[in-house]
Amino acid sequence: MPIATASQTIGPYWHLLRDDTWSDLTRFGATGDVITLQGRITDGAGNLITDACVEIWQSSPPVSDVFDGFGRAASNAEGLFSFKTLRPEPVPGASGPMGNTRQAPHIALTILARGVTKALWTRIYFQGDAGHDEDPVLSLIPPARRNTLIAHQTKPGVWHLDIALQGASETVFFEI
Amino acid sequence: MSDTAPFRPPVPGSQPEYDVKIYGSTALRAPSQPLIRIAQSITERTGPHFSPARYPSNIDISKVASGEAQGQRIIVEGHVRDEDGRPVPHTMIELWQANSCGRYHHEGDQHDAPLDQHFQGSGRVFTDENGKYRYTSIKPGAYPWRNHHNAWRPNHIHYSLFGPGFATRLITQMYFEGDPLLKYDPIYNSLPDPAAAARLIAGFDINLTEPEWALGYRFDVTLRGRGATPFEDAHEEH
Numbered sequence A: 001m002p003i004a005t006a007s008q009t010i011g012p013y014w015h016l017l018r019d020d021t022w023s024d025l026t027r028f029g030a031t032g033d034v035i036t037l038q039g040r041i042t043d044g045a046g047n048l049i050t051d052a053c054v055e056i057w058q059s060s061p062p063v064s065d066v067f068d069g070f071g072r073a074a075s076n077a078e079g080l081f082s083f084k085t086l087r088p089e090p091v092p093g094a095s096g097p098m099g100n101t102r103q104a105p106h107i108a109l110t111i112l113a114r115g116v117t118k119a120l121w122t123r124i125y126f127q128g129d130a131g132h133d134e135d136p137v138l139s140l141i142p143p144a145r146r147n148t149l150i151a152h153q154t155k156p157g158v159w160h161l162d163i164a165l166q167g168a169s170e171t172v173f174f175e176i
Numbered sequence B: 001m002s003d004t005a006p007f008r009p010p011v012p013g014s015q016p017e018y019d020v021k022i023y024g025s026t027a028l029r030a031p032s033q034p035l036i037r038i039a040q041s042i043t044e045r046t047g048p049h050f051s052p053a054r055y056p057s058n059i060d061i062s063k064v065a066s067g068e069a070q071g072q073r074i075i076v077e078g079h080v081r082d083e084d085g086r087p088v089p090h091t092m093i094e095l096w097q098a099n100s101c102g103r104y105h106h107e108g109d110q111h112d113a114p115l116d117q118h119f120q121g122s123g124r125v126f127t128d129e130n131g132k133y134r135y136t137s138i139k140p141g142a143y144p145w146r147n148h149h150n151a152w153r154p155n156h157i158h159y160s161l162f163g164p165g166f167a168t169r170l171i172t173q174m175y176f177e178g179d180p181l182l183k184y185d186p187i188y189n190s191l192p193d194p195a196a197a198a199r200l201i202a203g204f205d206i207n208l209t210e211p212e213w214a215l216g217y218r219f220d221v222t223l224r225g226r227g228a229t230p231f232e233d234a235h236e237e238h
């Protein structure tokens, strides 16, 4: 049986692919609850990570002719990434022994960078949304670390979540 | 098995760890806490779809409108399949690489080797209905980096693939058969299973090689398959 090809780092020169329009998921005409989603990425020594490729994918709102559900952004000289997208709705969870579950609104996020051998998987949830206590993914995370996945609103429509690859405030990463 | 079934977990040893001692840049960028395994939901089982209409392909990166790049012209062909051997059709592949002298068209690349105004170094191809892809490029040169004394990256082309779900997202590198630098490269050697590293090597193929034109290399990519065995079902219940 064939075995999946190994991951290798995206390296420092992935910007040859860079197209900053990809960070705007509304660029094909999607309308709705438009938000800015941003954050700062740091390493285990607290250094800003200025060469990361950050990608998001959301299963809500559903993909359509005007909404890809996918975005890519480069972290800048301040370690900041920023997306313009639509606020997600709750979606079904994976089926399991608990029966049908429901997931709170979330966006999947991956970090790819020099020194990162394979994608780092995490999620962004939104502070104040209903369903966090019952969310099948958040429920797996020790309460003290759950806040590493929950963005907060810094001004109307602008949501912020810092990401630490390592260290005391290390973001929760997933094995999927 | 439905087309939204979960994807199989990686085969042990087939993927790198995050913390790789010989690859210095991982030291501060690898998570120190254990990863949390989650069941794949709609968010992980589905993924973006790219169409050439919106994401135009660029299948010949060996030239630009104003002229031909310097270096050894190559044709790279291969198939993208899943772990059951099924073709992955109509999926987007992004490529990027150094020029024939080992220099990236990137402001961060300070290697003292010439830039080539006719080589931009990135391309985009789509697999056909049989999962086959093909592009024309220039064989990339080796380049130095500062990981350790006298560190040189082997010749390689970077690949970005999506596949049918976000869980099949893959960033990898294609190497070239016979490259003497492979045995010294910490990134190539970051794979626990040497067989996993060997699968990243494109083979020279005389049948792909075109007379008076270009050398041919074959490189197949395998993406995670959808799992339907009891083993995967057990994982899903975590």
Ligand SMILES: [Fe+3]
Pocket: A011, A013, B098, B153, B156, B158
């Ligand atoms: Fe490279």
